[in-house]
Amino acid sequence: MVIDVVCAIIIDEQGKVLAARRSKSMDLPGKWEFPGGKVEPFEQAEASIIREIKEELDIVIQTSKSGPAHIHHYKNKSIRLIPFICKQLSGTISLKEHETYGWFTSEQLKTLAWAEADIPILNDYISSLT
Numbered sequence: 001m002v003i004d005v006v007c008a009i010i011i012d013e014q015g016k017v018l019a020a021r022r023s024k025s026m027d028l029p030g031k032w033e034f035p036g037g038k039v040e041p042f043e044q045a046e047a048s049i050i051r052e053i054k055e056e057l058d059i060v061i062q063t064s065k066s067g068p069a070h071i072h073h074y075k076n077k078s079i080r081l082i083p084f085i086c087k088q089l090s091g092t093i094s095l096k097e098h099e100t101y102g103w104f105t106s107e108q109l110k111t112l113a114w115a116e117a118d119i120p121i122l123n124d125y126i127s128s129l130t
């Protein structure tokens with residue numbers, strides 16, 4: 001079974017992108033990811049990413065477009081990761097699950113220790129900039 005997971009590429013006014021590091025209590029501890037989570041049954045992917053970001057970061061985002069999804073097979077599960085390009089509309093970030101987060105330039109993003117499933121998502125995003 002492939003699990004649908006949505007993730008947010010949140011871009012600020014300077015073009016920096018938010019990435020968050022998974023905490024020790026999470027699956028894939030210490031790995032960086034675009035925040036998000038599993039799409040609930042009967043939920044639209046776009047509603048799902050807005051809900052997840054409110055739950056995880058306590059901010060309200062607006063989505064502009066979704067990028068191509070990528071399927072990744074981990075040893076214990078397979079996920080379809082669906083990215084959304086987003087901007088922050090309101091609120092102040094307060095981490096509810098992640099260990100830390102930051103705003104990164106494309107060059108900085110490339111140096112992070114990403115969850116494996118995020119690599120093609122990151123590459124697509126960086127390619128879209130040129």
Ligand SMILES: Nc1nc2c([nH]c(=O)n2[C@@H]2O[C@H](COP(=O)(O)OP(=O)(O)OP(=O)(O)O)[C@@H](O)[C@H]2O)c(=O)[nH]1
Nearest residue numbers: 005007026027028033034035036037038079115117118
């Ligand atoms: N949110 C998010 N999850 C990702 C990304 N990349 C990636 O491999 N994942 C994986 O996709 C799944 C997302 O589910 P989740 O965010 O609800 O994670 P979770 O800890 O609640 O999962 P769990 O219920 O299996 O413990 C996790 O297994 C997570 O490791 C990503 O960029 N964002």
